[in-house]
Amino acid sequence: MALLLLSLVMVTPMLAWNLGGSEKTALGLNYTLRSAQLASGKFTTARWNPCQSAIVWRVNLSGWPAAKQPAMLKQIQTAVAKVAKVTGMTYKYGGTTTFTPRQENLVSSPADIIVAVINPKTTNFSFSENSLGYGGVLWATWYGGDGEGAAVVRGYAVLIPAGMNKLKAGFGGGNTQGNVILHELAHAAGLDHVRSNKQQMYPDLTAKSPNGYASGDLQGLNLVGKKAGCITVPSRVNITDYS
Numbered sequence: 001m002a003l004l005l006l007s008l009v010m011v012t013p014m015l016a017w018n019l020g021g022s023e024k025t026a027l028g029l030n031y032t033l034r035s036a037q038l039a040s041g042k043f044t045t046a047r048w049n050p051c052q053s054a055i056v057w058r059v060n061l062s063g064w065p066a067a068k069q070p071a072m073l074k075q076i077q078t079a080v081a082k083v084a085k086v087t088g089m090t091y092k093y094g095g096t097t098t099f100t101p102r103q104e105n106l107v108s109s110p111a112d113i114i115v116a117v118i119n120p121k122t123t124n125f126s127f128s129e130n131s132l133g134y135g136g137v138l139w140a141t142w143y144g145g146d147g148e149g150a151a152v153v154r155g156y157a158v159l160i161p162a163g164m165n166k167l168k169a170g171f172g173g174g175n176t177q178g179n180v181i182l183h184e185l186a187h188a189a190g191l192d193h194v195r196s197n198k199q200q201m202y203p204d205l206t207a208k209s210p211n212g213y214a215s216g217d218l219q220g221l222n223l224v225g226k227k228a229g230c231i232t233v234p235s236r237v238n239i240t241d242y243s
């Protein structure tokens with residue numbers, strides 16, 4: 001009976017797209033990973049396959065003044081390079097796009113990760129009036145004859161122009177644009193919020209925000225990166241491979 005069920009599952013594999021997800025609170029205050037529930041009910045860390053040849057990212061800077069776009073792109077590139085260095089994953093810049101990430105269109109985004117500085121009214125994520133940005137991941141889960149698993153397949157980092165404009169440009173401790181970009185990119189790598197305001201993944205940017213990633217952030221990024229091992233994503237997870 002079990003075998004019969006298994007072959008049935010292989011014919012109609014389950015594939016789910018998930019936004020958000022439950023937090024793994026047992027990990028403590030310094031970092032929190034996203035966890036994906038598998039068909040068996042077990043949980044696994046929602047992370048990218050760190051061995052994919054590249055995570056291609058593109059930018060939509062349409063909400064930012066044209067004259068300041070080169071500087072913004074440079075900040076984003078610096079931040080992506082930091083994430084790449086810590087996680088050991090390969091990120092590849094794919095150029096600009098007019099794509100606006102929304103909750104329902106992430107599957108069809110024109111890159112693995114979209115970093116967008118856009119008018120928040122054009123998206124449908126839950127921004128509050130004081131929001132500076134929003135970031136997250138979309139993952140696929142599967143099961144069948146080759147077992148079950150999950151992998152992040154898309155990420156997004158939305159930066160809100162009105163909020164970003166009030167911050168000091170560049171990187172550094174406290175209220176800097178660089179810190180917001182690093183925070184949202186860490187969401188796009190799979191990290192969730194923490195309760196310690198000494199970490200960059202604290203939900204609010206404050207005067208006490210660290211200069212870049214602090215020890216807990218780095219620990220979390222390590223756990224979703226190359227050191228966590230490769231994930232073999234079955235071909236039936238039918239999503240465009242941009243690498």
Ligand SMILES: [Zn+2]
Pocket residue numbers: 135183187193202203
């Ligand atoms: Zn956040």
